[in-house]
Amino acid sequence: MFRDIAIAPVRGLVLAGLSVLGLIALLAHAAVVILSFSLGLVVLVPRAVGLARRVTDARRQLAARWHAVVILSPYAPEPAPPRPDADGMYESNGRLYRNPRVPALHNRIDWMLDDLATWRDVGWLALGGSVGVVLALTPTALIVYGALTAPWGFALIVVGLLSGPVLLRLHTTVSTALLGPPRRAMRSRPSKLVETWGRSAGLFGLSVLSLGALVGVPWAGRVADLRRRLAADWSGAPVAMPRDLRVTGRQLLFFALDPIVGVLMTVLPLALAVYAGWVLVFPQTWRWLVPPGEPPWSSGWYGQVAGSDLLVFPVAVVVMLLAAWIAPPLVRLNGRWVRYFLTPTGDKALTLRVRELVQTRAEMTDAAAAELRRIERDLHDGAQARLVAMGFGLGALEQLIDQDPAKAKQVLASVKDNSALALAELRDLVRGIHPPVLADRGLGDAVRALALDTPLPVKVRADLPSRLDPPVESAAYFAVSEALFNVTRHAEANTARVDVHLSEDVLELVVRDDGRGGVDMSRGTGLRGVARRLSAFDGAMTVHSPVGGPTTVRMTLRVSAG
Structure with a gap:
């Protein structure tokens, strides 16, 4: 002193x-x-x-x-x-x-x-x-x-x-x-x-x-x-x-x-x-x-x-x-x-709007083509390969069932395992296209399910008086999913929070975390892809992420009640 x-x-x-x-x-x-x-x-x-x-x-x-x-x-x-x-x-x-x-x-x-x-x-x-x-x-x-x-x-x-x-x-x-x-x-x-x-x-x-x-x-x-x-x-x-x-x-x-x-x-x-x-x-x-x-x-x-x-x-x-x-x-x-x-x-403003719509259409066309290629690749590398293996296994089973029953049982067990794995991969593929919980229970519960699957505490506050159009719900769901994935993988955060709020014809999604910050949209494709997906609904994304945190990702979409 x-x-x-x-x-x-x-x-x-x-x-x-x-x-x-x-x-x-x-x-x-x-x-x-x-x-x-x-x-x-x-x-x-x-x-x-x-x-x-x-x-x-x-x-x-x-x-x-x-x-x-x-x-x-x-x-x-x-x-x-x-x-x-x-x-x-x-x-x-x-x-x-x-x-x-x-x-x-x-x-x-x-x-x-x-x-x-x-x-x-x-x-x-x-x-x-x-x-x-x-x-x-x-x-x-x-x-x-x-x-x-x-x-x-x-x-x-x-x-x-x-x-x-x-x-x-x-x-x-x-x-x-x-x-x-x-x-x-x-x-x-x-x-x-x-x-x-x-x-x-x-x-x-x-x-x-x-x-x-x-x-x-x-x-x-x-x-x-x-x-x-x-x-x-x-x-x-x-x-x-x-x-x-x-x-x-x-x-x-x-x-x-x-x-x-x-x-x-x-x-x-x-x-x-x-x-x-x-x-x-x-x-x-x-x-x-x-x-x-x-x-x-x-x-x-x-x-x-x-x-x-x-x-x-x-x-x-x-x-x-x-x-x-x-x-x-x-x-x-x-x-x-x-x-x-x-x-x-x-x-x-009208000229800018026309340019934005033209660019948005091109981006959505590219995104849809990329999504189809991803589905085709996942089917080819996953479920299709296992189904082919099941076919070979069933063919071998026909020959072994009378000659070597013990070996036939092993082949049958392998076919059974492949069928279970193929079914699981197909379910994952369908969930990646349109999750069942989103179709059955709506955006709010789907976001809560995402929070439960995230390996850190995530608080969810959803204010949705009614269901939304399926395309809007799907875009919002995958936007939140990508944001939470970034929190888990890059932010080194202890907690996160998701706010979902519907005000008239604007759906607002806010994902906050207490991580290290420093998010730069120009260096990654994930958030840029989300921004392209949101642009199809007159949406926008802003990221506030100073070095040292916290990070706030704010997304908006124009919607109509379903």
């Missing part, structure tokens, strides 16, 4: 230096975004993001070393190396390349920019450069000021020493909320407010940089796609996602207005935080560091008006709480603003 008190000021100086590096990384982010949009220098993006990740990784290591707080890395798994096609070419963004360097660069940029952890890092860099510096330097400031003043200097030194571990622990708590994997089920309200404030700061930065999308029009579609996903994930305002990223006039109008409207929506929480840190607390702390007789950086006007310099700190806390309190409604308002301009409308 005494060691922590004694070393806290030094650790505060280390964190302050790290915050300065964070500000440099934040400025690098802004410069790279501008250069990427205006001059097309996208090759700089991995360097800027890599610098920020080195700074945040250093903070994670300090949290583990100083406070035994393990902040798991929240980043999505790195993309696999590009693979050549049959002609030895590499495809990326609709173009072919002779070597994998450019496709690998595109994949790496997409991996970094599509990862929400990257933007959480940006929020931490902004917060660390303002509030974080104050928390880190306050113990040292109190000690230095106390050593230079009398008669209250000793009391300030004691306060500085005692407050050091507390303020550093608070710094670690805030860093854990922003730099670790988001565990929605375990987050407290303060951490949610801090994260939402970081999101508002990120949206402010994106709004400021929206003009760059007008300069770099080829990248505007990708930026619009990012804003749609952030509106859904951060603001709770789902925006329809077009299948192509071509820029429309409506999107260009959004990028022209967003630097004004978007900034006005999100500037207040950031301005209040900057005011609390750099206008109230930092000048007052700096005044304490200035030796007597030297001109201070600030005149201490707040202390002159309020009657005491120390009132700066509680007022700064109130201002920070106000910034965190107003951030959530402003973030939600920004999501509605994005949805108004970036949702496909009119002819565009």
Whole structure:
């Protein structure tokens, strides 16, 4: 304990230096975004993001070393190396390349920019450069000021020493909320407010940089796609996602207005935080560091008006709480603003719908053909082989029944075993096509039967007032089956939960687990196959699986009561 008190000021100086590096990384982010949009220098993006990740990784290591707080890395798994096609070419963004360097660069940029952890890092860099510096330097400031003043200097030194571990622990708590994997089920309200404030700061930065999308029009579609996903994930305002990223006039109008409207929506929480840190607390702390007789950086006007310099700190806390309190409604308002301009409308929506139906039909045709091939293969390798063996066994039985009755009994036993195995394989095959429990008792009981067969505890809550059409029940059943199979095989989970809910004409299926997370749909065919199966019913699938868990797979289908 005494060691922590004694070393806290030094650790505060280390964190302050790290915050300065964070500000440099934040400025690098802004410069790279501008250069990427205006001059097309996208090759700089991995360097800027890599610098920020080195700074945040250093903070994670300090949290583990100083406070035994393990902040798991929240980043999505790195993309696999590009693979050549049959002609030895590499495809990326609709173009072919002779070597994998450019496709690998595109994949790496997409991996970094599509990862929400990257933007959480940006929020931490902004917060660390303002509030974080104050928390880190306050113990040292109190000690230095106390050593230079009398008669209250000793009391300030004691306060500085005692407050050091507390303020550093608070710094670690805030860093854990922003730099670790988001565990929605375990987050407290303060951490949610801090994260939402970081999101508002990120949206402010994106709004400021929206003009760059007008300069770099080829990248505007990708930026619009990012804003749609952030509106859904951060603001709770789902925006329809077009299948192509071509820029429309409506999107260009959004990028022209967003630097004004978007900034006005999100500037207040950031301005209040900057005011609390750099206008109230930092000048007052700096005044304490200035030796007597030297001109201070600030005149201490707040202390002159309020009657005491120390009132700066509680007022700064109130201002920070106000910034965190107003951030959530402003973030939600920004999501509605994005949805108004970036949702496909009119002819565009109809065109997208026709394309989706054409692609869905082709995918379902391929899926049906693949299913027929699977059934044929299972019959050929399983039941058919056993039936052929039974035929040979019966032929041998005819010859042995009079000559060698004992041998005939052995052959008969073998034929009997083969018949039982063939029957079992046929039942399994039929169950894989359309399970009897699904046909007899409906989707709810079929999902409960799946849960009983899963080798880990699975809670099921099914709210189905009536039976559904058989094709819908079948698609939903196999979707849940595939999700539970992934939980069992890959998630390393202890428990899982399945929720089945019917609301008017939408069936919602949610599969949650407490496993290790990190699910990437682009790396497996199982969930992609489920998404194709659901698309035939105007369905959709979303997967939220940060590294460290938990994982939530949400699936929807449009249905009609059976």
